Amino acid sequence: MLPSKTLDILKRLPLCPLHLINYSMYDLIPLVETWLGKESFTVSVLANRVDGIKKTGFLSSDKVTVFLEDYIGLCSVRIEGQTDACARLAEYLKSLPPKRERTEKETIVKEREIVKMPCPYCRTLVSIAENRCPNCGAYTKG
Secondary structure, rough: OHHHHHHHHHHHHHOOOEEOOOOHHHHHHHHHHHHHHHOOOEEEEEEEEEEEEEEEOOOEEEEEEEEEEEOOEEEEEEEEEEHHHHHHHHHHOOOOOOOOOOOOOOOOOOOOOOOOOEOOOOOOOOOOOOOOOOOOOOOOOO
């Protein structure tokens, strides 16, 4: 279920862009780049825009421009161009499997334990990683 904020945004967005739920533009840019590359387009990416140009003749070329915008829980995709590649790209994006809702990643921080032992000569506590006692200079490891 989408949050109410996302539903409000969906109601205000125009109908022409695709709205892919639980995808971000960072998920979609590599997918769009790969798809355009397989279709023989030369691809360039600038922030949230992906441009694809394919030479079709001496003075003619096909151009596809994809604009991506992130919203809460979804990505809005607008495809511009006059070629059939735009329609095929839109169909490809619509056919993407639904992505599971993002979850907060757990970060586990392990504290490093410093084990100390007494110096055999002066009884000062010395880290077991040290070879010499900082107090008397004696070797702690055999």
